[in-house]
Amino acid sequence: MNLKDLRPAWRQYKLMHAMDPLDGGEVLAIIEGVENTQETRVRRVVLALIMFITITFIFQGDAVIHYLGY
Amino acid sequence: MELKKRDFLQIINDNRGTIRSLCRAYYAHQEDQKDAFQDVVLQLWKSFGSFRGEAEINTWIYRVSLNTLLSKVRREKRTVAAEPLDATHIYIANGRADDNVELLAQMLQSLQGLDKAIVILYLEGYRNKEIGEILKISQSNVGTRFNRVKAQLKSKFNHQSHESKRP
Numbered sequence: 024m025n026l027k028d029l030r031p032a033w034r035q036y037k038l039m040h041a042m043d044p045l046d047g048g049e050v051l052a053i054i055e056g057v058e059n060t061q062e063t064r065v066r067r068v069v070l071a072l073i074m075f076i077t078i079t080f081i082f083q084g085d086a087v088i089h090y091l092g093y
Numbered sequence: 094m095e096l097k098k099r100d101f102l103q104i105i106n107d108n109r110g111t112i113r114s115l116c117r118a119y120y121a122h123q124e125d126q127k128d129a130f131q132d133v134v135l136q137l138w139k140s141f142g143s144f145r146g147e148a149e150i151n152t153w154i155y156r157v158s159l160n161t162l163l164s165k166v167r168r169e170k171r172t173v174a175a176e177p178l179d180a181t182h183i184y185i186a187n188g189r190a191d192d193n194v195e196l197l198a199q200m201l202q203s204l205q206g207l208d209k210a211i212v213i214l215y216l217e218g219y220r221n222k223e224i225g226e227i228l229k230i231s232q233s234n235v236g237t238r239f240n241r242v243k244a245q246l247k248s249k250f251n252h253q254s255h256e257s258k259r260p
Contacts, residue, residue: 032193033216041110054138
């Protein structure tokens with residue numbers, strides 16, 4: 024068997040699988056799902072950072088006293 | 094819809110036959126093919142930002158798709174859609190395109206991960222050097238594997254061919 028002879032068959036195989044139209048909505052859902060996941064991850068990190076800074080600030084007695092002007 | 098997404102959608106639409114064929118070559122079941130299609134599209138989207146058109150779109154599609162599918166198959170640690178060569182039934186191609194497509198499908202089904210990728214890229218018209226670059230393996234490795242696969246298929250095909258000629 025000469026594999027080269029199967030090249031037209033591979034082209035036809037691809038054409039056969041291209042017959043069904045593509046659902047653009049499905050592709051968008053895949054790529055937008057990634058974006059949303061990345062957004063959520065960034066949002067979580069920012070929120071955690073804000074909470075960490077706030078808690079650190081609150082539990083530093085000196086800072087509170089300084090802040091209140093005592 | 095932003096321009097980048099529209100361009101991406103157009104590329105996927107233009108190459109849907111290739112992507113689906115690759116998924117079909119690695120996964121026998123429709124649900125698995127759907128999962129594989131999603132994984133491939135996802136990886137294509139992730140690498141779309143760094144794709145500057147230096148390589149041909151076709152080569153980029155093959156590089157990302159095949160590497161995604163090979164990693165997926167390795168990760169799942171199962172060779173879906175791959176049966177031992179002896180278990181497959183390869184019919185003689187009598188020159189009709191449909192028969193050759195059937196033969197091709199069965200031949201692909203009989204091959205394992207990397208060997209299958211090499212054969213697909215060969216059928217697409219790539220040379221050993223390009224195949225090596227796409228699959229991130231050496232050119233000599235491609236040559237060795239390809240010769241082995243060709244010998245395997247030749248022996249199997251000739252065997253089947255003789256059997257079917259018997260009355």
